[in-house]
Amino acid sequence: MSNYPLSYKLSWLPRFLKPSLGGDANGFAPAAGTLMDPSPKQMVRLAFVGDISAVANRSAPACDPAIKALLGTADLVIGNCESPIVDKPSAVLGTKLGTHHAMSERFLVEALAAVGIECEKLVLSLANNHVFDQGVAGFDATAATLRLLDIRTIGLAATGPVERFAVGPIALGFAAFTLWRNADESLFAGRVLMEGDPARWPREASAGIDLLCAVPHWDWEFRHFPRAGTRALARRLAGHGVGLIAGHHAHVVQPVQRIGEAIVAYGLGDFLGTAFARQPWPGRIGGIFIVDVSAEAQTRGRVAAYRLLPFMRLRVGDHERLVSVDGLEGGMRQKVERRLRAIFPSPSR
Known part of the structure; x- marks a missing residue:
């Protein structure tokens, strides 16, 4: 049924319980960078967020004002819809256990309002491994609901x-x-x-586009550093004209890389918890990838600056609270900051 190799399946639980910092940590960029100096006077702001699900939430999340304000500055927000949107799950047992995802239209609407994302500014990818968790009917219902909400979709054949x-x-x-x-x-x-494989995309597919962005569901879960195959695919995408890549599926934050003029954020973690409510703390760190793009005639479509802003999803009763790292206290803040220093090199390195 699935296409996961056996070694992947066997490593899922150990890595979920203890997300890994193993792997190749070389060649990555700081979490923020300026590519155009001076900055263009006219810019468009994109905000990429991670996986969105109701698995770890029974009610809408709470959100710190700083995160809500940041998302409000974006002209377009792009994320991954990790849960089918259905009124009543068809995979009843799997949904209760958390192996099959589902969320209601009401939850999605209330969650977006809580974090300050307007439906008209939102783009959601349906290209992920959970999209058929509630069968073909659930997939069709998801696409229909998003259309009714005026939320645009990507990843459909x-x-x-x-x-x-x-x-x-x-x-x-x-x-x-x-x-x-x-x-x-x-x-x-x-x-x-x-x-x-971008070589198999029709050549005319990207004609007339100022900036081509890839939103891949790739890599292995609960590993902070992408595998060699994932990095090779990023180079291939960049070599075929993709200027911006924001990945999902790892459920933990992963580093940023510059490949020529292209910017890659390998993994943004979860925006709203997609695993279990009591997920180990490294898996509760997420990232918001802010990208400012030049809108001026001579440099239109060039990335002017980027920054990956980490946050934490704290458990509060039956839902999560999104908190900036600066808003954390005590030992939790120290642990999160140490983990982030291990993933993102400082600008001086």
Whole structure:
């Protein structure tokens, strides 16, 4: 059914319980950088967030004002819809156990309001391994609900490998795909994009686009440093004109890399908890990837600056609270800051 190798399956629980800092930590960039100095006078701001799910939330999350204000500065917010949106789950037992994801329309609407994301400014990828957790009917219901909410989607086979959006004067292209699936390949075929090789995308797909962005569901879960194959795919995407990559699936924050003119944020962790409510603390660190893009005629589509802002999801009763790292206290703040220093090199290094 799924396409995970056996070694991956065997390592899932140990890595969930203790997310790994192992792997190649070389060649990464600081969590923030300026690529154009002076900054363009006209810019468009993109905010990429991680996986969105209701698995760890029974009610809408609480959100610190600083995070809500930051998301409010974005012209477009892009995330991954990790849970099918259904009124009543069809996979009842799996949903109760947390292996099958589901969230209601009401939860999504209330969650977006709580964090300050307007539906009209939101783009959600449906290219992920959980998209068929509630069957084909759940997939269809999810797409229909998002259309009714005026939330745009990417990663659907029907719209092709690159979906185009205009944000101000900038023509953006989004290529969303998943390398992983939890269900039979026949369910994904013709519905969800799984083609991660940009050489196979039609040449005309990116014609007339100022900035091509990839939103891949890749890498192995609960590992802070991406695997060699993931880094190789990032180089391949950059070599085919992708200027910005924001990845999902690892459920922990991963580093940033510059590949020529391209910027890669390998993993943003969870925006709203997708695993269990009592997830170990390293898996509760998420990241918001803010990217300012030039909207001026001569440099339109160039990334002017980026910064990955980490936050923490704290458990409060039946829901989570999103807290900036600066808002943490005591030992928890010290632990989180140490972990972040291990993942993101300082600007002087």
